[in-house]
Amino acid sequence: MPSSLQPAQPPFTPTLEDVSQVLELAVSNKASDIIFKHGNHPKVKVNGAWESVEDLPKLKISEMDELVNLIMGEQNAKKFRKEQEYDFQFSTENLRFRVNAAYQSGGPFMTFRPIPKNPPILDDLTFIDEEKIIPLLKRLVEMPRGLVLVTGPTGMGKSTTLAALVRHINENFAKNIITIEDPVEFQHEDLKSIISQREVHNDTESFARALRGVLRQTPDIILVGELRDPETIEAALTAAETGHLVLGTLHTNSAPQAISRILDVTSEGKVNLIKTQLAASLRAVITQQLVPKQDGAGKQVILEVMLNEGPIQTLIKDGSGELNKYYDQMTTNTSESVLMDEQLARAARMKIISPESAMSRAIQPDRYETLYQNIQVAPGLPRGVRKGTTSIPATAPETPPSTPSGWGRKN
Numbered sequence: 001m002p003s004s005l006q007p008a009q010p011p012f013t014p015t016l017e018d019v020s021q022v023l024e025l026a027v028s029n030k031a032s033d034i035i036f037k038h039g040n041h042p043k044v045k046v047n048g049a050w051e052s053v054e055d056l057p058k059l060k061i062s063e064m065d066e067l068v069n070l071i072m073g074e075q076n077a078k079k080f081r082k083e084q085e086y087d088f089q090f091s092t093e094n095l096r097f098r099v100n101a102a103y104q105s106g107g108p109f110m111t112f113r114p115i116p117k118n119p120p121i122l123d124d125l126t127f128i129d130e131e132k133i134i135p136l137l138k139r140l141v142e143m144p145r146g147l148v149l150v151t152g153p154t155g156m157g158k159s160t161t162l163a164a165l166v167r168h169i170n171e172n173f174a175k176n177i178i179t180i181e182d183p184v185e186f187q188h189e190d191l192k193s194i195i196s197q198r199e200v201h202n203d204t205e206s207f208a209r210a211l212r213g214v215l216r217q218t219p220d221i222i223l224v225g226e227l228r229d230p231e232t233i234e235a236a237l238t239a240a241e242t243g244h245l246v247l248g249t250l251h252t253n254s255a256p257q258a259i260s261r262i263l264d265v266t267s268e269g270k271v272n273l274i275k276t277q278l279a280a281s282l283r284a285v286i287t288q289q290l291v292p293k294q295d296g297a298g299k300q301v302i303l304e305v306m307l308n309e310g311p312i313q314t315l316i317k318d319g320s321g322e323l324n325k326y327y328d329q330m331t332t333n334t335s336e337s338v339l340m341d342e343q344l345a346r347a348a349r350m351k352i353i354s355p356e357s358a359m360s361r362a363i364q365p366d367r368y369e370t371l372y373q374n375i376q377v378a379p380g381l382p383r384g385v386r387k388g389t390t391s392i393p394a395t396a397p398e399t400p401p402s403t404p405s406g407w408g409r410k411n
Contacts, residue, residue, distance in 0.1 A: 037109035211235035255306035
């Protein structure tokens with residue numbers, strides 16, 4: 001039959017069932033991220049690289065608009081269209097996802113990241129020098145008060161590390177833990193501790209609003225999903241000063257940069273006060289990144305830990321933003337701090353990551369090169385580092401997922 005005489009095909013719009021099937025299939029193939037956007041096939045992140053799922057149809061703007069309504073619900077979809085950015089959770093029958101929705105080229109797109117069912121176990125995370133780093137992390141979250149920051153670019157596993165730290169407390173100590181997250185990712189059940197997880201927009205208006213009331217909820221430990229504005233930072237520092245342990249995140253590439261980031265967003269009239277509070281309350285800054293393994297089997301987490309010891313405390317009081325000054329103090333024989341560049345060099349020497357990958361992620365290339373030349377390691381993997389594992393439970397598949405009939409049903 002000539003194409004001009006063929007009956008018109010009815011419009012096809014994916015349903016929630018279709019989306020759920022595609023997401024679950026992607027995760028079963030170990031996809032770490034899935035993107036739906038108009039004008040293209042759905043995409044999956046495969047071992048750090050994006051690939052198209054060619055046997056699924058390209059989405060139209062109208063179909064993406066309908067998916068927004070289905071997945072978010074009418075009220076949240078209306079808010080999203082006004083603000084054009086929205087973070088939320090989406091659950092299928094078997095899985096949970098962290099979702100970011102935004103606009104591009106006049107239409108919405110959505111990025112899905114699977115959230116493992118159970119919070120990770122700290123002792124199972126595969127750090128370089130784990131015999132030093134894991135006891136150090138445990139000691140930090142067992143402190144009775146102070147501020148511990150976990151920093152790094154987006155997608156580097158900060159939430160995973162924080163969840164493992166909270167799980168360690170929950171399994172070993174009777175504490176009242178209150179988390180403020182956007183959105184809630186890992187879900188914790190009460191073990192030895194009491195854990196209340198508050199989600200911004202659903203359970204509270206904002207991080208700052210939740211922090212203003214949290215001290216009336218008798219917490220021992222407060223987790224703040226992101227220190228994103230001066231009001232939130234000030235409230236977190238006040239809580240840390242008044243006898244609480246506060247865990248929070250920032251988006252910085254190195255531990256010393258966390259100090260500069262906080263001071264940069266502070267109003268001029270309060271900078272000296274924030275310097276004093278930081279110097280007194282900060283216990284440590286943990287910075288991390290994920291680097292592809294040399295054998296292609298996933299990613300290796302690389303950690304930096306800057307402890308707020310005497311000389312570091314002085315630099316914070318002075319408001320110094322010079323990386324060299326911080327790193328010079330962190331490399332003294334008396335410091336227990338851990339350098340990102342040293343960990344990168346060690347991982348490269350152990351052939352866990354390639355020298356090229358390590359160099360491209362070095363904070364100070366000259367210092368990294370010196371460390372790389374001087375470090376000597378035994379061949380093979382370090383004790384506890386299991387081939388093919390990372391600090392993020394789900395890595396990407398060897399091949400993109402496919403469905404035999406498009407979105408799980410015929411067009």
